[in-house]
Amino acid sequence: MNLEHARRLFRIVSSFSLPVLAGLWLMTRSGSYEAWAYPILAIYMVGVVATLAWTSITVKRVFSVSHAVVSVFWLGLLASRLFAGPESALVAERVTPDVYLIFVLISIVAYLIFSTPRALKASVALLLVTTVVVGVRFASAVQNEGPVVAVAHIWLYEAILGITILMLHALARSKDRAAAALLEAARLHDLAYTDVLTSLPNRRELEESLEHTAAASNELEQPLSVVFFDLDDFKSVNDVHGHAVGDDVLTEVGDVLRTLMRSKDTFGRWGGEEYLVVAPGTRHEQALEFAERLRLGVEAHVFVHGIHVTASFGVATSEGKADARALLSRADERLYRAKHAGRNRVVGGNGAPMDRASTLQPDASER
Numbered sequence: 001m002n003l004e005h006a007r008r009l010f011r012i013v014s015s016f017s018l019p020v021l022a023g024l025w026l027m028t029r030s031g032s033y034e035a036w037a038y039p040i041l042a043i044y045m046v047g048v049v050a051t052l053a054w055t056s057i058t059v060k061r062v063f064s065v066s067h068a069v070v071s072v073f074w075l076g077l078l079a080s081r082l083f084a085g086p087e088s089a090l091v092a093e094r095v096t097p098d099v100y101l102i103f104v105l106i107s108i109v110a111y112l113i114f115s116t117p118r119a120l121k122a123s124v125a126l127l128l129v130t131t132v133v134v135g136v137r138f139a140s141a142v143q144n145e146g147p148v149v150a151v152a153h154i155w156l157y158e159a160i161l162g163i164t165i166l167m168l169h170a171l172a173r174s175k176d177r178a179a180a181a182l183l184e185a186a187r188l189h190d191l192a193y194t195d196v197l198t199s200l201p202n203r204r205e206l207e208e209s210l211e212h213t214a215a216a217s218n219e220l221e222q223p224l225s226v227v228f229f230d231l232d233d234f235k236s237v238n239d240v241h242g243h244a245v246g247d248d249v250l251t252e253v254g255d256v257l258r259t260l261m262r263s264k265d266t267f268g269r270w271g272g273e274e275y276l277v278v279a280p281g282t283r284h285e286q287a288l289e290f291a292e293r294l295r296l297g298v299e300a301h302v303f304v305h306g307i308h309v310t311a312s313f314g315v316a317t318s319e320g321k322a323d324a325r326a327l328l329s330r331a332d333e334r335l336y337r338a339k340h341a342g343r344n345r346v347v348g349g350n351g352a353p354m355d356r357a358s359t360l361q362p363d364a365s366e367r
Helices: 003-026 033-054 059-084 097-113 116-145 147-193 203-220 234-241 243-260 284-300 324-340
Strands: 224-231 266-271 274-280 311-318
Touching: 003 033, 003 059, 033 059, 059 097, 059 116, 097 116, 097 147, 116 147, 147 203, 203 224, 203 266, 203 274, 203 324, 224 243, 224 284, 224 324, 234 243, 243 266, 243 274, 243 284, 274 284, 284 311, 311 324
Parallel strands: none
Antiparallel strands: 224 274, 224 311, 266 274
């Protein structure tokens, strides 16, 4: 659980504890432990609220300290009830269920702010201290009240607390296993759908994204464009500078794309030195201008070791019923034409290289 995301919630919960403490204080007997302990705890909670509201101290640190403070308060409350309770009441009756409810709340907080093993240790340690306090008191109570009367109710509470810890621990372990399973699923998804070298979406991810985008474009009756490009003469980069440098160049191309890409587009590495951009809601003229910006961005970028590279682009658009495979095929064909027309250019609808001084007019099929 990311505690910082719930910072506001913890602040609100801490604020609600103040009227509760005030109500409990009003019900206490004058001169008892609670008569002065509740006000001190209330002042501390005011500090907690202020810390969460106006400082950058982490929620985990604040509540780690709070866990210790409330634990000490609770042990004092338990001891005061056992050793200084009303003389007319049996010892077992001096510790009411609300006292043990505080223990449950302390244990819940422990599992929220600590790791599961540490929360278990903290809860068990508190239970053991509780058991010692209760045991010391009953060493004398048994002689006066009889073993059955003195022990029955209060040790039942102790057993319930132990069971509560076990249940919380089981829930926390289940949560940990579920979180681990989600992390593993995310890792496997990344391995299957992310290009290891560039951290961009890989071919599988791009194919699925294109299929889904095409279906959505058909449903919304919106145009869909794809931009397919390939780095020019990339083999010479590997031959001259080595494959490690070539890998750096491929990674930097991804960085260039990120700075030029629009939020609605999907882009990634198709394979080798080929990249694909899926541009929903983009007409052909817009896609051509967009591809030209990408071409200029790659051309102008100074890569590792001062290397300059260029790229050739093929652009295809569907403004009727989008077919993912047909779009890719047309874009690939136009990329091939861009290569054979001299590289470092954009080819679109009419199959001719883009005039860099004016926008290429698409043919009728892509208007």
